[in-house]
Amino acid sequence: MSLLAYDLQLSNVYKTYDNGTPAVIDFNIDVVKGEFIAFLGPSGCGKSTTLRMISGFETVTSGDLMIRGKRVNDQLPEKRPTSMIFQNYALFPHMNVRQNVRFGLEVKKMPRAQADRKVDEILEKLGLGDIAEMATSRLSGGQRQRIALARSLVVEPDILLLDEPLGALDANLRKSIQNELKLLQRDLGITFVFVTHAQSEALALSDRIVVMNAGRVEQISPPRELYTRPSSLFVARFIGSNTILPGTVREGQDGIVTLDTAFGRLAGANLAGIDAHKDRNMSIVLPAEAVDLVPADVSERQMQAEFGANAIPCTIETLQIVGHIMHMVVRLKDDKTIKVEGHVDKFRDRLKAGGSAFVAWKSGSATVIDG
Structure with a gap:
Protein backbone atom coordinates (compact mmCIF):
# COMPACT_ATOMS: atom_id res chain seq x y z
CA MET A 1 0.00 0.00 0.00
CA ARG A 229 -7.54 -12.87 21.98
CA PRO A 230 -5.13 -10.85 24.14
CA SER A 231 -1.50 -11.24 23.09
CA SER A 232 0.22 -10.38 26.40
CA LEU A 233 -0.32 -10.83 30.11
CA PHE A 234 -0.80 -7.08 30.54
CA VAL A 235 -3.63 -6.98 27.97
CA ALA A 236 -5.19 -10.15 29.39
CA ARG A 237 -5.33 -8.54 32.84
CA PHE A 238 -6.31 -5.07 31.63
CA ILE A 239 -9.09 -5.88 29.15
CA GLY A 240 -12.31 -7.69 29.88
CA SER A 241 -12.77 -10.47 32.42
CA ASN A 242 -10.18 -13.14 31.70
CA THR A 243 -9.05 -16.10 33.75
CA ILE A 244 -5.29 -16.65 33.49
CA LEU A 245 -3.92 -20.14 34.12
CA PRO A 246 -0.08 -20.29 34.20
CA GLY A 247 1.84 -23.44 33.37
CA THR A 248 4.69 -24.99 31.40
CA VAL A 249 4.51 -26.33 27.87
CA ARG A 250 3.94 -30.07 27.59
CA GLU A 251 3.48 -30.23 23.81
CA GLY A 252 2.30 -28.25 20.83
CA GLN A 253 0.55 -29.56 17.73
CA ASP A 254 -1.53 -28.02 14.92
CA GLY A 255 -1.63 -24.61 16.61
CA ILE A 256 -2.83 -26.02 19.95
CA VAL A 257 -0.48 -25.95 22.96
CA THR A 258 -0.96 -28.16 26.02
CA LEU A 259 0.35 -26.87 29.36
CA ASP A 260 0.99 -28.63 32.65
CA THR A 261 -0.86 -26.46 35.18
CA ALA A 262 -1.94 -26.61 38.80
CA PHE A 263 -5.23 -28.00 37.50
CA GLY A 264 -3.76 -30.68 35.23
CA ARG A 265 -3.04 -30.64 31.50
CA LEU A 266 -5.00 -27.90 29.77
CA ALA A 267 -4.85 -26.47 26.25
CA GLY A 268 -5.38 -23.33 24.21
CA ALA A 269 -4.68 -21.91 20.74
CA ASN A 270 -1.25 -20.50 19.84
CA LEU A 271 -2.52 -17.75 17.54
CA ALA A 272 0.64 -15.65 17.77
CA GLY A 273 2.83 -18.54 16.60
CA ILE A 274 5.02 -18.37 19.71
CA ASP A 275 7.89 -20.85 19.92
CA ALA A 276 6.13 -23.13 22.40
CA HIS A 277 9.04 -25.42 23.20
CA LYS A 278 8.77 -27.96 26.01
CA ASP A 279 8.96 -26.57 29.56
CA ARG A 280 8.56 -22.95 28.41
CA ASN A 281 6.54 -20.83 30.86
CA MET A 282 3.26 -19.81 29.24
CA SER A 283 -0.31 -19.07 30.32
CA ILE A 284 -3.77 -19.97 29.08
CA VAL A 285 -6.07 -16.96 28.82
CA LEU A 286 -9.71 -17.87 29.19
CA PRO A 287 -12.23 -15.12 28.25
CA ALA A 288 -15.50 -15.23 30.15
CA GLU A 289 -17.35 -15.86 26.88
CA ALA A 290 -15.30 -19.00 26.20
CA VAL A 291 -16.15 -20.66 29.50
CA ASP A 292 -18.90 -23.24 29.83
CA LEU A 293 -20.22 -24.52 33.13
CA VAL A 294 -21.02 -28.23 33.05
CA PRO A 295 -23.00 -30.05 35.76
CA ALA A 296 -20.97 -32.55 37.79
CA ASP A 297 -23.19 -35.47 36.70
CA VAL A 298 -22.23 -35.21 33.01
CA SER A 299 -20.39 -38.35 31.95
CA GLU A 300 -16.62 -38.29 31.47
CA ARG A 301 -17.09 -39.60 27.93
CA GLN A 302 -19.43 -36.74 27.02
CA MET A 303 -17.11 -34.19 28.64
CA GLN A 304 -14.10 -35.58 26.76
CA ALA A 305 -15.95 -35.53 23.44
CA GLU A 306 -16.87 -31.84 23.72
CA PHE A 307 -13.98 -30.29 25.65
CA GLY A 308 -11.09 -32.79 25.60
CA ALA A 309 -9.16 -32.48 28.86
CA ASN A 310 -10.14 -28.85 29.42
CA ALA A 311 -12.31 -29.30 32.52
CA ILE A 312 -11.63 -28.04 36.05
CA PRO A 313 -13.77 -29.03 39.05
CA CYS A 314 -15.39 -26.08 40.80
CA THR A 315 -17.97 -25.10 43.39
CA ILE A 316 -20.81 -22.78 42.41
CA GLU A 317 -20.77 -19.75 44.70
CA THR A 318 -23.66 -17.67 43.38
CA LEU A 319 -26.33 -17.76 40.68
CA GLN A 320 -28.19 -14.61 39.64
CA ILE A 321 -30.72 -14.21 36.83
CA VAL A 322 -30.88 -10.82 35.09
CA GLY A 323 -33.43 -10.88 32.29
CA HIS A 324 -32.55 -13.85 30.07
CA ILE A 325 -28.97 -14.11 31.35
CA MET A 326 -27.74 -16.14 34.29
CA HIS A 327 -24.65 -14.72 36.01
CA MET A 328 -22.60 -17.21 38.01
CA VAL A 329 -19.50 -17.05 40.18
CA VAL A 330 -17.58 -20.30 40.71
CA ARG A 331 -14.60 -21.10 42.91
CA LEU A 332 -11.70 -23.36 41.95
CA LYS A 333 -9.67 -25.46 44.38
CA ASP A 334 -6.99 -22.74 44.70
CA ASP A 335 -9.72 -20.26 45.73
CA LYS A 336 -9.55 -18.50 42.35
CA THR A 337 -13.01 -17.28 41.35
CA ILE A 338 -14.33 -17.18 37.78
CA LYS A 339 -17.35 -15.33 36.44
CA VAL A 340 -19.50 -17.24 33.96
CA GLU A 341 -22.64 -16.15 32.18
CA GLY A 342 -25.04 -17.71 29.71
CA HIS A 343 -28.67 -17.89 28.62
CA VAL A 344 -30.88 -18.87 31.50
CA ASP A 345 -32.53 -21.71 29.54
CA LYS A 346 -29.19 -23.49 29.27
CA PHE A 347 -28.51 -23.55 33.01
CA ARG A 348 -31.93 -23.38 34.70
CA ASP A 349 -32.60 -26.40 36.93
CA ARG A 350 -29.19 -27.89 36.08
CA LEU A 351 -27.01 -25.88 38.46
CA LYS A 352 -27.50 -24.93 42.10
CA ALA A 353 -25.63 -22.51 44.36
CA GLY A 354 -23.29 -24.53 46.58
CA GLY A 355 -23.28 -27.43 44.10
CA SER A 356 -20.40 -28.94 42.14
CA ALA A 357 -19.69 -28.46 38.45
CA PHE A 358 -16.87 -28.22 35.91
CA VAL A 359 -15.44 -25.12 34.26
CA ALA A 360 -14.82 -26.29 30.70
CA TRP A 361 -13.79 -24.87 27.31
CA LYS A 362 -12.79 -25.87 23.82
CA SER A 363 -9.06 -25.54 23.16
CA GLY A 364 -9.55 -23.23 20.20
CA SER A 365 -11.56 -20.75 22.31
CA ALA A 366 -8.68 -20.09 24.73
CA THR A 367 -5.37 -18.40 23.93
CA VAL A 368 -1.86 -19.29 25.07
CA ILE A 369 0.53 -16.38 25.62
CA ASP A 370 4.06 -15.87 26.95
CA GLY A 371 4.60 -15.64 30.66
Whole structure:
Protein backbone atom coordinates (compact mmCIF):
# COMPACT_ATOMS: atom_id res chain seq x y z
CA MET A 1 0.00 0.00 0.00
CA SER A 2 1.36 3.45 -0.92
CA LEU A 3 2.15 6.11 1.67
CA LEU A 4 -0.75 8.24 0.41
CA ALA A 5 -3.16 5.42 1.27
CA TYR A 6 -2.58 6.22 4.94
CA ASP A 7 -3.92 9.26 6.75
CA LEU A 8 -1.47 8.74 9.60
CA GLN A 9 1.75 6.79 10.11
CA LEU A 10 4.04 6.57 13.11
CA SER A 11 7.27 4.72 12.41
CA ASN A 12 9.68 3.95 15.28
CA VAL A 13 8.48 7.05 17.14
CA TYR A 14 10.15 7.81 20.47
CA LYS A 15 9.56 10.57 22.98
CA THR A 16 12.18 11.13 25.68
CA TYR A 17 12.01 14.07 28.08
CA ASP A 18 15.00 16.30 28.82
CA ASN A 19 15.70 14.44 32.08
CA GLY A 20 16.07 11.19 30.16
CA THR A 21 12.66 9.75 31.08
CA PRO A 22 11.15 7.80 28.18
CA ALA A 23 7.46 8.61 27.57
CA VAL A 24 6.84 6.75 24.30
CA ILE A 25 9.01 3.88 23.08
CA ASP A 26 9.10 2.65 19.48
CA PHE A 27 5.50 3.40 18.52
CA ASN A 28 4.44 2.02 15.11
CA ILE A 29 1.05 2.23 13.41
CA ASP A 30 -0.46 2.79 9.95
CA VAL A 31 -3.95 4.35 9.94
CA VAL A 32 -6.11 4.37 6.80
CA LYS A 33 -8.53 7.16 5.96
CA GLY A 34 -11.77 7.03 7.92
CA GLU A 35 -10.53 4.73 10.70
CA PHE A 36 -11.56 5.29 14.30
CA ILE A 37 -8.48 4.53 16.42
CA ALA A 38 -8.55 4.48 20.23
CA PHE A 39 -5.49 4.78 22.46
CA LEU A 40 -6.22 2.92 25.70
CA GLY A 41 -4.15 2.38 28.81
CA PRO A 42 -3.60 3.38 32.45
CA SER A 43 -2.56 6.88 33.50
CA GLY A 44 1.01 7.69 32.50
CA CYS A 45 1.21 5.03 29.77
CA GLY A 46 2.01 7.55 27.02
CA LYS A 47 -1.31 7.72 25.17
CA SER A 48 -1.90 11.47 25.57
CA THR A 49 1.77 12.20 24.84
CA THR A 50 1.44 10.29 21.57
CA LEU A 51 -1.69 12.25 20.68
CA ARG A 52 0.10 15.52 21.42
CA MET A 53 3.00 14.49 19.17
CA ILE A 54 0.51 13.91 16.34
CA SER A 55 -1.01 17.35 16.95
CA GLY A 56 2.39 19.07 17.18
CA PHE A 57 2.05 20.16 20.82
CA GLU A 58 4.86 17.73 21.77
CA THR A 59 8.07 17.24 19.82
CA VAL A 60 9.13 13.85 18.45
CA THR A 61 12.52 12.75 19.81
CA SER A 62 13.14 10.29 16.97
CA GLY A 63 11.25 8.38 14.32
CA ASP A 64 8.89 9.52 11.57
CA LEU A 65 5.42 11.00 11.97
CA MET A 66 3.61 11.13 8.62
CA ILE A 67 0.24 12.64 7.71
CA ARG A 68 -1.06 11.86 4.22
CA GLY A 69 2.42 10.76 3.17
CA LYS A 70 4.16 13.95 4.39
CA ARG A 71 6.63 13.96 7.28
CA VAL A 72 5.39 16.51 9.83
CA ASN A 73 7.82 16.06 12.74
CA ASP A 74 8.88 19.72 12.62
CA GLN A 75 5.62 21.25 11.40
CA LEU A 76 3.84 23.71 13.69
CA PRO A 77 0.45 22.62 15.10
CA GLU A 78 -1.48 25.27 13.14
CA LYS A 79 0.11 24.06 9.90
CA ARG A 80 -0.99 20.45 10.36
CA PRO A 81 -4.28 19.13 8.87
CA THR A 82 -5.48 18.14 12.34
CA SER A 83 -7.92 19.45 14.94
CA MET A 84 -7.83 18.60 18.63
CA ILE A 85 -10.55 18.42 21.27
CA PHE A 86 -9.33 18.61 24.87
CA GLN A 87 -11.06 17.17 27.92
CA ASN A 88 -12.00 20.65 29.19
CA TYR A 89 -13.10 21.69 25.65
CA ALA A 90 -11.08 24.96 25.89
CA LEU A 91 -14.01 27.13 24.77
CA PHE A 92 -13.66 30.91 24.84
CA PRO A 93 -15.99 32.24 27.60
CA HIS A 94 -16.18 35.74 26.12
CA MET A 95 -17.53 34.40 22.81
CA ASN A 96 -20.95 32.97 22.01
CA VAL A 97 -21.45 29.59 20.33
CA ARG A 98 -21.22 30.89 16.76
CA GLN A 99 -18.07 32.90 17.50
CA ASN A 100 -16.39 29.91 19.14
CA VAL A 101 -17.13 27.70 16.15
CA ARG A 102 -16.01 30.37 13.64
CA PHE A 103 -12.71 31.06 15.43
CA GLY A 104 -10.61 28.50 13.53
CA LEU A 105 -11.85 29.78 10.18
CA GLU A 106 -10.90 33.33 11.17
CA VAL A 107 -7.40 32.13 12.03
CA LYS A 108 -7.24 30.67 8.52
CA LYS A 109 -8.40 34.11 7.20
CA MET A 110 -11.41 32.63 5.40
CA PRO A 111 -13.75 35.29 3.94
CA ARG A 112 -16.55 36.11 6.42
CA ALA A 113 -19.45 35.09 4.16
CA GLN A 114 -17.88 31.72 3.36
CA ALA A 115 -17.02 31.15 7.04
CA ASP A 116 -20.60 31.93 8.12
CA ARG A 117 -21.98 29.41 5.62
CA LYS A 118 -19.68 26.69 6.93
CA VAL A 119 -20.52 27.54 10.54
CA ASP A 120 -24.26 27.36 9.82
CA GLU A 121 -23.83 23.96 8.18
CA ILE A 122 -21.93 22.40 11.08
CA LEU A 123 -24.22 23.96 13.71
CA GLU A 124 -27.20 22.45 11.90
CA LYS A 125 -25.55 19.04 11.61
CA LEU A 126 -24.82 18.95 15.35
CA GLY A 127 -28.19 20.36 16.42
CA LEU A 128 -26.75 23.62 17.75
CA GLY A 129 -28.58 26.11 15.54
CA ASP A 130 -31.06 27.15 18.25
CA ILE A 131 -28.31 28.16 20.69
CA ALA A 132 -25.90 29.77 18.20
CA GLU A 133 -26.08 33.19 19.86
CA MET A 134 -25.86 31.98 23.46
CA ALA A 135 -22.85 32.43 25.73
CA THR A 136 -20.99 29.14 26.28
CA SER A 137 -21.00 29.70 30.06
CA ARG A 138 -24.79 29.14 30.11
CA LEU A 139 -24.70 25.75 28.39
CA SER A 140 -24.76 22.16 29.62
CA GLY A 141 -21.83 19.76 29.44
CA GLY A 142 -23.32 17.96 26.47
CA GLN A 143 -23.86 21.22 24.58
CA ARG A 144 -20.32 22.37 25.33
CA GLN A 145 -18.96 19.05 24.06
CA ARG A 146 -20.88 19.47 20.78
CA ILE A 147 -19.58 23.03 20.40
CA ALA A 148 -15.98 21.82 20.81
CA LEU A 149 -16.71 19.14 18.22
CA ALA A 150 -18.24 21.69 15.82
CA ARG A 151 -15.27 24.05 16.22
CA SER A 152 -12.87 21.22 15.39
CA LEU A 153 -14.83 19.87 12.43
CA VAL A 154 -15.68 23.19 10.74
CA VAL A 155 -12.04 23.59 9.60
CA GLU A 156 -12.34 20.24 7.77
CA PRO A 157 -9.32 18.46 9.25
CA ASP A 158 -7.90 15.27 7.78
CA ILE A 159 -7.58 13.89 11.32
CA LEU A 160 -9.59 14.71 14.43
CA LEU A 161 -7.72 14.16 17.72
CA LEU A 162 -9.77 13.68 20.88
CA ASP A 163 -8.10 13.68 24.31
CA GLU A 164 -10.61 12.08 26.73
CA PRO A 165 -13.36 14.44 25.54
CA LEU A 166 -16.14 12.60 27.42
CA GLY A 167 -14.39 12.44 30.78
CA ALA A 168 -16.33 15.32 32.34
CA LEU A 169 -19.79 14.01 31.38
CA ASP A 170 -22.15 11.95 33.53
CA ALA A 171 -22.75 8.30 32.56
CA ASN A 172 -26.03 8.76 30.66
CA LEU A 173 -24.85 11.78 28.69
CA ARG A 174 -21.54 10.06 28.02
CA LYS A 175 -23.35 7.13 26.40
CA SER A 176 -25.48 9.45 24.29
CA ILE A 177 -22.47 11.43 23.06
CA GLN A 178 -20.62 8.17 22.30
CA ASN A 179 -23.38 7.16 19.93
CA GLU A 180 -23.41 10.59 18.29
CA LEU A 181 -19.63 10.53 17.85
CA LYS A 182 -19.63 7.18 16.08
CA LEU A 183 -22.49 8.12 13.75
CA LEU A 184 -20.89 11.48 12.96
CA GLN A 185 -17.52 9.88 12.25
CA ARG A 186 -19.09 7.39 9.84
CA ASP A 187 -21.07 10.15 8.16
CA LEU A 188 -18.07 12.46 7.67
CA GLY A 189 -15.50 9.76 6.89
CA ILE A 190 -12.83 11.62 8.89
CA THR A 191 -10.07 9.73 10.70
CA PHE A 192 -10.57 9.92 14.47
CA VAL A 193 -7.79 9.26 17.00
CA PHE A 194 -9.34 9.03 20.45
CA VAL A 195 -7.55 8.81 23.82
CA THR A 196 -9.44 7.22 26.70
CA HIS A 197 -8.85 5.26 29.89
CA ALA A 198 -12.38 3.78 29.70
CA GLN A 199 -12.45 0.30 28.18
CA SER A 200 -16.15 0.52 27.36
CA GLU A 201 -15.61 3.63 25.23
CA ALA A 202 -12.72 2.13 23.30
CA LEU A 203 -14.54 -1.15 22.72
CA ALA A 204 -17.78 0.55 21.64
CA LEU A 205 -16.39 3.27 19.38
CA SER A 206 -13.21 2.19 17.67
CA ASP A 207 -12.26 0.17 14.62
CA ARG A 208 -8.93 -0.66 16.26
CA ILE A 209 -7.58 -0.19 19.76
CA VAL A 210 -3.97 0.56 20.69
CA VAL A 211 -3.28 -0.71 24.23
CA MET A 212 -0.31 1.07 25.81
CA ASN A 213 1.68 0.28 28.94
CA ALA A 214 4.69 2.20 30.30
CA GLY A 215 5.26 3.96 26.97
CA ARG A 216 5.11 0.82 24.83
CA VAL A 217 2.42 -0.56 22.54
CA GLU A 218 1.22 -3.90 23.95
CA GLN A 219 -1.29 -4.74 21.22
CA ILE A 220 -3.14 -3.18 18.27
CA SER A 221 -6.32 -5.05 17.38
CA PRO A 222 -10.02 -4.66 16.55
CA PRO A 223 -12.13 -4.58 19.73
CA ARG A 224 -13.49 -8.13 19.46
CA GLU A 225 -10.05 -9.60 18.85
CA LEU A 226 -8.53 -7.60 21.69
CA TYR A 227 -11.27 -8.74 24.05
CA THR A 228 -11.15 -12.43 23.15
CA ARG A 229 -7.54 -12.87 21.98
CA PRO A 230 -5.13 -10.85 24.14
CA SER A 231 -1.50 -11.24 23.09
CA SER A 232 0.22 -10.38 26.40
CA LEU A 233 -0.32 -10.83 30.11
CA PHE A 234 -0.80 -7.08 30.54
CA VAL A 235 -3.63 -6.98 27.97
CA ALA A 236 -5.19 -10.15 29.39
CA ARG A 237 -5.33 -8.54 32.84
CA PHE A 238 -6.31 -5.07 31.63
CA ILE A 239 -9.09 -5.88 29.15
CA GLY A 240 -12.31 -7.69 29.88
CA SER A 241 -12.77 -10.47 32.42
CA ASN A 242 -10.18 -13.14 31.70
CA THR A 243 -9.05 -16.10 33.75
CA ILE A 244 -5.29 -16.65 33.49
CA LEU A 245 -3.92 -20.14 34.12
CA PRO A 246 -0.08 -20.29 34.20
CA GLY A 247 1.84 -23.44 33.37
CA THR A 248 4.69 -24.99 31.40
CA VAL A 249 4.51 -26.33 27.87
CA ARG A 250 3.94 -30.07 27.59
CA GLU A 251 3.48 -30.23 23.81
CA GLY A 252 2.30 -28.25 20.83
CA GLN A 253 0.55 -29.56 17.73
CA ASP A 254 -1.53 -28.02 14.92
CA GLY A 255 -1.63 -24.61 16.61
CA ILE A 256 -2.83 -26.02 19.95
CA VAL A 257 -0.48 -25.95 22.96
CA THR A 258 -0.96 -28.16 26.02
CA LEU A 259 0.35 -26.87 29.36
CA ASP A 260 0.99 -28.63 32.65
CA THR A 261 -0.86 -26.46 35.18
CA ALA A 262 -1.94 -26.61 38.80
CA PHE A 263 -5.23 -28.00 37.50
CA GLY A 264 -3.76 -30.68 35.23
CA ARG A 265 -3.04 -30.64 31.50
CA LEU A 266 -5.00 -27.90 29.77
CA ALA A 267 -4.85 -26.47 26.25
CA GLY A 268 -5.38 -23.33 24.21
CA ALA A 269 -4.68 -21.91 20.74
CA ASN A 270 -1.25 -20.50 19.84
CA LEU A 271 -2.52 -17.75 17.54
CA ALA A 272 0.64 -15.65 17.77
CA GLY A 273 2.83 -18.54 16.60
CA ILE A 274 5.02 -18.37 19.71
CA ASP A 275 7.89 -20.85 19.92
CA ALA A 276 6.13 -23.13 22.40
CA HIS A 277 9.04 -25.42 23.20
CA LYS A 278 8.77 -27.96 26.01
CA ASP A 279 8.96 -26.57 29.56
CA ARG A 280 8.56 -22.95 28.41
CA ASN A 281 6.54 -20.83 30.86
CA MET A 282 3.26 -19.81 29.24
CA SER A 283 -0.31 -19.07 30.32
CA ILE A 284 -3.77 -19.97 29.08
CA VAL A 285 -6.07 -16.96 28.82
CA LEU A 286 -9.71 -17.87 29.19
CA PRO A 287 -12.23 -15.12 28.25
CA ALA A 288 -15.50 -15.23 30.15
CA GLU A 289 -17.35 -15.86 26.88
CA ALA A 290 -15.30 -19.00 26.20
CA VAL A 291 -16.15 -20.66 29.50
CA ASP A 292 -18.90 -23.24 29.83
CA LEU A 293 -20.22 -24.52 33.13
CA VAL A 294 -21.02 -28.23 33.05
CA PRO A 295 -23.00 -30.05 35.76
CA ALA A 296 -20.97 -32.55 37.79
CA ASP A 297 -23.19 -35.47 36.70
CA VAL A 298 -22.23 -35.21 33.01
CA SER A 299 -20.39 -38.35 31.95
CA GLU A 300 -16.62 -38.29 31.47
CA ARG A 301 -17.09 -39.60 27.93
CA GLN A 302 -19.43 -36.74 27.02
CA MET A 303 -17.11 -34.19 28.64
CA GLN A 304 -14.10 -35.58 26.76
CA ALA A 305 -15.95 -35.53 23.44
CA GLU A 306 -16.87 -31.84 23.72
CA PHE A 307 -13.98 -30.29 25.65
CA GLY A 308 -11.09 -32.79 25.60
CA ALA A 309 -9.16 -32.48 28.86
CA ASN A 310 -10.14 -28.85 29.42
CA ALA A 311 -12.31 -29.30 32.52
CA ILE A 312 -11.63 -28.04 36.05
CA PRO A 313 -13.77 -29.03 39.05
CA CYS A 314 -15.39 -26.08 40.80
CA THR A 315 -17.97 -25.10 43.39
CA ILE A 316 -20.81 -22.78 42.41
CA GLU A 317 -20.77 -19.75 44.70
CA THR A 318 -23.66 -17.67 43.38
CA LEU A 319 -26.33 -17.76 40.68
CA GLN A 320 -28.19 -14.61 39.64
CA ILE A 321 -30.72 -14.21 36.83
CA VAL A 322 -30.88 -10.82 35.09
CA GLY A 323 -33.43 -10.88 32.29
CA HIS A 324 -32.55 -13.85 30.07
CA ILE A 325 -28.97 -14.11 31.35
CA MET A 326 -27.74 -16.14 34.29
CA HIS A 327 -24.65 -14.72 36.01
CA MET A 328 -22.60 -17.21 38.01
CA VAL A 329 -19.50 -17.05 40.18
CA VAL A 330 -17.58 -20.30 40.71
CA ARG A 331 -14.60 -21.10 42.91
CA LEU A 332 -11.70 -23.36 41.95
CA LYS A 333 -9.67 -25.46 44.38
CA ASP A 334 -6.99 -22.74 44.70
CA ASP A 335 -9.72 -20.26 45.73
CA LYS A 336 -9.55 -18.50 42.35
CA THR A 337 -13.01 -17.28 41.35
CA ILE A 338 -14.33 -17.18 37.78
CA LYS A 339 -17.35 -15.33 36.44
CA VAL A 340 -19.50 -17.24 33.96
CA GLU A 341 -22.64 -16.15 32.18
CA GLY A 342 -25.04 -17.71 29.71
CA HIS A 343 -28.67 -17.89 28.62
CA VAL A 344 -30.88 -18.87 31.50
CA ASP A 345 -32.53 -21.71 29.54
CA LYS A 346 -29.19 -23.49 29.27
CA PHE A 347 -28.51 -23.55 33.01
CA ARG A 348 -31.93 -23.38 34.70
CA ASP A 349 -32.60 -26.40 36.93
CA ARG A 350 -29.19 -27.89 36.08
CA LEU A 351 -27.01 -25.88 38.46
CA LYS A 352 -27.50 -24.93 42.10
CA ALA A 353 -25.63 -22.51 44.36
CA GLY A 354 -23.29 -24.53 46.58
CA GLY A 355 -23.28 -27.43 44.10
CA SER A 356 -20.40 -28.94 42.14
CA ALA A 357 -19.69 -28.46 38.45
CA PHE A 358 -16.87 -28.22 35.91
CA VAL A 359 -15.44 -25.12 34.26
CA ALA A 360 -14.82 -26.29 30.70
CA TRP A 361 -13.79 -24.87 27.31
CA LYS A 362 -12.79 -25.87 23.82
CA SER A 363 -9.06 -25.54 23.16
CA GLY A 364 -9.55 -23.23 20.20
CA SER A 365 -11.56 -20.75 22.31
CA ALA A 366 -8.68 -20.09 24.73
CA THR A 367 -5.37 -18.40 23.93
CA VAL A 368 -1.86 -19.29 25.07
CA ILE A 369 0.53 -16.38 25.62
CA ASP A 370 4.06 -15.87 26.95
CA GLY A 371 4.60 -15.64 30.66
